[in-house]
Amino acid sequence: MEIIEQIKTSKSIDNQTEIQKICLHKLQSSPLPNPKSELWRLSNKSKFLNFLDYSINEKDPKFDAPYPNTSKSNIRLIIGENCQINLIEKNYSIQHLSEDALVKYIKEQISCFDQNENWSDLLNLSLSCTKNILGLKISGSKIPPIEIFSHASSNALNAKTLVIFLEKNCDIDLLQVNLGKDNSSLSQSTFFCLEENSSVNHGVVSYGENKSNLLNSLNVIQQKNSEYNLGSLHFKFNYARFEISIKQSEGNAKTNIKGMQITKKDEQISTYTKIDFRGPNGFLDQINKSLADDKSHAIFEGSIIVPKIAQKTDASQLSRNLLLSNLAQIDTKPQLEIIADDVKCKHGATISQLNEEELFYMRTRGITLTEASKLQLSSYFQEIISFIPVSKDRWDLLDKLLNEN
Amino acid sequence: MQSKMKESDPILEVENLSASTDNLPILKGVSLTIYPGEIHAIMGRNGCGKSTLSKIVAGHPSYNITNGDIKFLGQNINSLEPEERAQSGIFLGFQYPIEIPGVSNLEFLRVSTNARRKFLNKEELDTFDFEELVKEKLEIVKMDHAFLSRSVNQGFSGGEKKRNEILQMALLEPKIAILDETDSGLDIDALRIVASGIKKISSAETGIILITHYQRLLDEIEPNYVHVMSDGQIIKTGGSDLALELEKKGYEWTDNFTQET
Known part of the structure; x- marks a missing residue:
């Protein structure tokens, strides 16, 4: 209950937005997630409580993006800072969602929320003040790559929300x-709505510093003939959860996901995905990789839901894991829930260590064990990193990963 | 000719070497000396210890030396790491070259070559200079430049993998090359290309050990010595005619031989 009291005391009831009031009300009946539920049973309780331990902060200090140099043609937005954007060009437009549209959409989403499954979103929307919610409506094609930053402040709990509408045929x-x-x-909560024939290459890169925590949820709704490609990478958090929910609302849509989490020291990072096919001819190709070292813990739980209406679904989910230490732990559970009878679905999981014979081969060519391990890890990372959009930054990112302690 | 070779110091001396893996003895007292300019062939049935010997000389961490010494250019290398042995000039051509998905062949070759060059106090090569060098070496094994942009050995045919091994040998310029069944899986044309590559790379300063089952490689590269291994020991040593005799009579002929002293 403490977090709810904290939210309530951080601002008077009059200053709360309508959305905050609704979410707070929902949270009151479920002040903490159910630790026995599938989604939370492996979550480290003390780390999670540490997440909630910081005081709520709505004001951000000046932010110097440490992220690799951006290209001049990219559009860079920082949630919570000056996010005014209103671009109407020949081929495309990027505009703010009107407040009415934003509130209407979020309220619709909340009405479908399950208190336990969407606990992270409810917390986010209870915390997020208007300034920290960015809503965009994007249309057209040949749009310059967009970078959107969310950042925390030291010794504080920050909440940022992103809502994006991709209009028909947008790319x-x-x-x-x-x-x-x-x-x-x-x-961080993100809501994506892809209208018919729209397509997005979405990258999510999350990295922390000493003792930083993250609750990151992503909700995607795909209308027919849309394509959603997600490349994600989470690393260097004391505690992080990445919760992905994708609904192919009418089927006939494509989803490709390549995600990775890297844990070291005593960190815990988990990824939960739920892909819900609500119409026929849906497609999913998903690979999730975990790499766990030292005494860390990586978790992946994926579910694919194929009801009777989702005939001819073609879905594949693979979890590949690399355990670098005897004390590290990886839990992985890809699962299928299939009612439809004419589908092609597969799932699988592997856990392995660095390949000794590959290492020996490289060492017989004069490459040191450290360098050989780096080369091997680099090949493990590359499949995911090459899927993250905004190519200029990929190699800086790979470099950062390989040279992290 | 052989006495002339022996005027110089040996490149590699394997002295009464015994080794095991998981407490299972594999080598049981192998002795072998290679001088500059010499080509040695090691033959023997599957499982007799030929490949193990090559891996132990290269420093494979899964094997324990229980007795004996390996000396390279007069220095005992029993405790050196595989990369230290490679940097100092020992090359192992693999029977089954390993595929490393995601690591570009070009970058792998460049990092390897620079590790060796650093040991030789030669200037390390940047990508552009290395491209020039590798272009020249590709000619030796008649490999297409396109192989460089692919992942190491991934999707290569058996012959392409073996040519890639010889390309690495050409770039690393080793003092001694141990080629473990380099001829296996090669068609006649590929065998000729590989054999001609080996001959071009070898010199009066280098030594070569060819591990093989077949005479056909030795028709292309004539060895100075042929050794027959059985049950972790060298049981017979002779000239190139020993391989011809083996080809005719089979390994059964060697069953009654005991370890040579």
């Missing part, structure tokens, strides 16, 4: 970067 590359700070918690 974009969007990179979302979530940055933790020393001793901080960041709650």
Whole structure:
């Protein structure tokens, strides 16, 4: 209950937005997630409580993006800072969602929320003040790549919300970067709505600093003939959860996901995905990779739901994991829930260590064990990193990963 | 000719070497000395210890040396790491070259070559200079430049993998090359290309050990010595005619031989 009291005391009832009031009301009956539920049973309780331990902060200090140099043609937006954008060009437009449209959409989403499954979103929307919610409506093609940053402040709990509407036939590359700070918690919720024939290459890169925490949830609704490609990477958080929910609302849509989490020291990072096919001819190709070192813990739980209406679904979910230490732990559980009888669905999981014979081969060519391990890890990372849009930054990112302690 | 070779110091001396893996003895007292300019062939049935010997000389961490020494250019290398042995000039051509998905062949070759060059106090090569060098070496094994942009050995045919091994040998310029069944899986044309590559790379300063089952490689590269291994020991050593005799009579002929002293 403490977090709810904290939210309530941080602002008077008159200053709360309508959305905050609705979410707070919902949270009151479920002040903490159910630790016995499938989604939360492996979550480290003390780390999660540490997430909630920081005082709520709505004001951000000046932000110097440490993220690799952006290209001049990219559009860079920082949630919570000056996010005014109103671009109407020949081929495309990027505009703010009107407040009415934004509230209407979020309220619709909340009405479908399950208190336990969407606990992170409810918390986020209870915390997010208007300034920290960015809503965009994007249309057209040949749009410059967009980068959107969310960042935490030291010794504080920050919440940022992003809502994006892609109009019909729209096509974009969007990179979302979530940055933790020393001793901080960041709650990030993202809502994506892809209209017919729209397509997005969406990158989510989240990296923290010492003792930073992250609750990151992503809700995607795909209308027919849309294509959603997600490349994600989470690393260097004391505690992080990435919760992905994708609904192919009418089927006939394509989803490709390549995600990775890297844990070291005593970190815990988890990814939960729920892909819900609500019409026929849906397609999913998903691979999730975890790499766990030291005494860390990585978790992947994926579910694919194929009801009777979703005939001819073609879905594949693979979890590949690399365990670098005897004390590290990986839990993985890809699962299928199929009612339809004419579908092609497969899932699988592997856990392995660095390949000894590959290492020996490289060492017989004069490459040191450290370099050989780096080369091997680099090949493990590349499949995911090459899927993250905004190519200029990929190699800086790979470099950062390989040279992290 | 052989006495002339032996005027110089040996490149590699394997002295009474015994080794095991998981407490299972594999080598049981192997001795072998290679001088500059010499080509040695090692033959023997599957499982007799030929490949193990090559891996132990290269420093494979899964094997324990229980007795004996390996000396390279006069220095005992029993405790050196595989990369230290490679940097100092020992090359192992693999029977089954390993595929490394996601690591570009070009970058792999460049990093390897620079590791060796650094040891030789030669200037390390940047990507552009290395491209020039590798272009020249590709000619030796008649490999297409396109192989460089692919992942190491991934999707290569058996012959392409073996040519890639010889390309690495050409770039690393080793003092001694141990080629473990380099001829296996090669068609006649590929065998000729590989054999001609080996001959071009070898010199009066280098030594070569060919591990093989077949005479056909030795028709292309004539060895100075042929050794027959059985049950972790060298049981017979002779000239190139020993391989011809083996080809005719089979390994059964060697069953009654005991370890040579």
